Amino acid sequence: MRKVYSRILQIVGDVIAVEAEGVGNQELAEINTSRGKSLAQVIKLDGSKVSLQVFAGSRGISTGDEVRFLGHRMQVSFSDNLMGRIFNGSGIPRDNGPSLADNMVEIGGPSVNPAKRIIPNRMVRTGIPMIDVFNSLVVSQKLPIFSVAGEPYNELLARIAMQAEVDVIILGGLGLKYDDFLFFRDTLEEHGALSRSILFVHTASDPTVECIMVPDMCLAVAEQFAIKGKDVLVLLTDMTNFADALKEVAVTMEQIPSNRGYPGDLYSQLAARYEKAVDFSDQGSITVLAVTTMPGDDVTHPVPDNTGYITEGQFYLRNGRIEPFGSLSRLKQQVNGKTREDHRTVMDTMIQLYADFKETKEKLAMGFQVSKWDEKLLKYGALFEEKLMSLKVNVPLEKALDRGWEIMAECFSPEETGIKTEMTNKFWPKSKTPVEQEPRAGEEEGEGIEEGPRTVEELSAGDGNNNSAAGKKN
Amino acid sequence: MSERTGKISAINGNMIVAEFENYVLQNEVAYAVAGNEKLKSEVIRIRGRKADLQVYENTESLKVGDKVEFSGELLSVELGPGLLTQIYDGLQNPLPQIAKECGYFLKRGVYLNALSYEQEWEFTPEAKKGDKVKAGDFLGSVPEGIFKHYITVPFSFREEYEVSSVAPKGNYKIKDTIAEIKDKKGNTEKVSMVQLWPVKLPIRAYAEKIKPADPLITKVRIIDTLVPVALGGTYCIPGPFGAGKTVLQQITSRHAEVDIVIIAACGERAGEVVETLLEFPELKDPRTGKSLMERTIIICNTSSMPVAARESSVYTAVTIAEYYRQMGLNVLLLPDSTSRWAQAMREMSGRLEEIPGEEAFPAYLESRIASFYERAGIVRLNNGKIGSVTIGGTVSPAGGNFEEPVTQATLKVVGAFLGLSRARSDARKYPAIDPLDSWSKYESVVEREQVEYVRYILRKSSEVGQMMKVVGEEGTAMSDFIEYLKGEFVDDVYLQQNAFDEVDGATPAERQKYVFGILYEILKSDFTFGTKDEARHFFHEIRQEFKNWNSDPWGSGKFGERQKSLKEKVEKNVKDKG
Incomplete structure (x- = not known):
């Protein structure tokens, strides 16, 4: 029988201090309050003074409440019964189902021995050209989606979840809006994916400390599935809330903040979670996609900044599309050499040309005359944005590559692209027919093109042709 | 010597406070005993009867009142034949062997020998009876892969000795005595092939340090031509994330024209280490025709491994680099990233409640960085041979802003600055070294x-x-x-x-x-x-x-x-x- 302590010395924020003996660091305790039971975890020991963070928050805790230490760390039940279930950050069901207590595993376990990892080599196809062609997602990758409030990042996450070929999907909601929680649940259900999904959801109105637990719960379960040979996709949204929760606890504990109030170990804390992504040498894998909203759209903010240093690249989601600049999949080289021989060439060239296009647009905005080269670039940029960048585009990789060549052929001569001759000989579209669709005039690319005569265009195909019209012409 | 112990009186993250009875040494290694696990730690501050220790492991389940055992030794590495091709963690535990023992996950409290005590090496004597020798002088050699690995008088021996016997040519294990030497007073010391050296002290068993002059060829054009690096020099690669620091390091570790490359993955991604780990044995070194792994040592303390060991990993790496330098070899040390090392210092400093400097980094940040880079250099050994350690560290400045303390402290002490620019990497211009901002004090390969x-x-x-x-x-x-x-x-x-x-x-x-x-x-x-x-x-x-x-x-x-x-x-x- 474990001892019960009822001398709470101090309550600050969500951290309480109690006088107790024989307590292990990071041990779990149960507190009986007038509002019901809550779990708490030891975060600091000083002599007989034990500091605990209370998962349900300290509101309503009396200095006379009972604290019972459980002798183990935070655990989560692991079995196939988890499938299709929804829990909160403490592992309590929030879907009216029974609570699970069999086969408990500790969360936040030690890291994987690097010697047991393998070089990731399987691509996750998403049907989104900005990912598949330009920044391929790879099994076992950890990748954040940098975005700002208001962008459709949860929609993107859900879409990737639907289309990615994995065995188990684990969704961790951190400070999720209740609507978004329902959105995820309903979307997964509609596509019949809920039965292979497990949700750990902390909504914005839940206690802060539970937010900190969510990634560990998700990843501990993911790890167990991975060891059993399953490919697991972990989706976390939004990790900025996780960092803010850490900040809240750190400040309560009177730690010296390092940067904008965040604790000095923010990097290590984030890394401990992201590094759980793994491809085991002879078992399954964990792939982590995590939304990180950037306060004020500032990538140098400590949360996205530290995240970027940990993860294997990042996707920028801005204006409803994945930005080609800045977005990067560090592991793409592992897979994009094996897809089709022109994959890398198309990827590099199109981005370089798009960068030139951006420069031209800047020039244009300042009211300069455009050169012939600039006109070509403007045309190219518009086509690129419409046919490849838009999130509406849903085509397999090979088709997206073909589309890339078509776009380049429509705007440039082969040597203008700087692509090696052997490559253009093989892939440059022979017949210079227009691609299915011309850019609609007026929108982003409008300003310059409309005024200047489009002398360079080899093709006189008018604006506004839609798919069917172009088809008829051919 | 009687065993010295203490009792834990407080625990805060990876820092523990131990009350001790007898005496303790600053920076000595101690073990916190948790059940049947012993967790390695280091004394970092002593106040009254209380010693603050940083624990190199997770402190989970440690209790107030648990025993602490003091070892009396500073944190050291084992130096001897067999280091090459190894993959160590920050405390010189061989990771593949740990994987064999513990499976997929790292287990705390497991410490294995860095070198094999069983393997036999073919020893050839170089010194003769009656020779006068000093620390660092060659006594003999063993072949280690493509190199001649010299066995020296241990660096910790301070006097002049006379060789009284050297083992004949033959096969020996590293703990076997291969020579006996005696000092002026007539005390005889036995020398084996392995020696210990405390990681935080530089090895100084050489005649003199000389000025780096010859270029170190990296085969990266922008480096060799515009911002060259010298053998025995230092350089740093600061850059925002995604600008290609690690890729540049990997390329350098493959192509650089040096004898030995030591990669210190300090607080970075495990995946990147794995790439090196698995690819290097397959890649051929164009200079020797052998696999690249034969000239490589990896020290790997990735970001999810315990923070305190991250701090020691760069020291472990540089000590091993100095050891091979003592054989007249050119060693390139690539720490990635020194910012993580600085952050580890910051974390500890915060727990010690020291008065913070800029961005909460400790006030001694600059001097630590300086003394680390100063361990690079080209030296003339006692026997006239030349060896060098070149250090090329990456820096990961917060927000990609070079005005932050770690970058600035590093710039003061390096000979070349290879600044990576976000604008260049966004435009896919690789390597993304900014040709205008970067500088070097060394000589280029072209006119x-x-x-x-x-x-x-x-x-x-x-x-x-x-x-x-x-x-x-x-x-x-x-x-x-x-x-x-x-x-x-x-x-x-x-x-x-x-x-x-x-x-x-x-x-x-x-x-x-x-x-x-x-x-x-x-x-x-x-x-x-x-x-x-x-x-x-x-x-x-x-x-x-x-x-x-x-x-x-x-x-x-x-x-x-x-x-x-x-x-x-x-x-x-x-x-x-x-």
């Missing part, structure tokens, strides 16, 4: 005059480019415009390099000299064009040709042909001298 001219073109080109953003192409004089195009051309065909192209990915010094000479000629030419579009078209054309040329193997027939056709294309547009 200074040519480099100066190219620098001038690059600067001018960038200026014209900036100006054009304001006045537009039409407001730019033709001569300026041509210089602008020349600058872009140099960048495209020489500074950028395709790491995935077998030929283009690694350019030997000889080829760099040759190609740069041709490039210089082209840049010096006086071109004449009717219109700006014509000029642009011309440069696009020769850019194409030059890029193709970069992929032609050095000395092949194709190489010559392409050069000819390039020359013809250029000459067509050179202004008639008449």
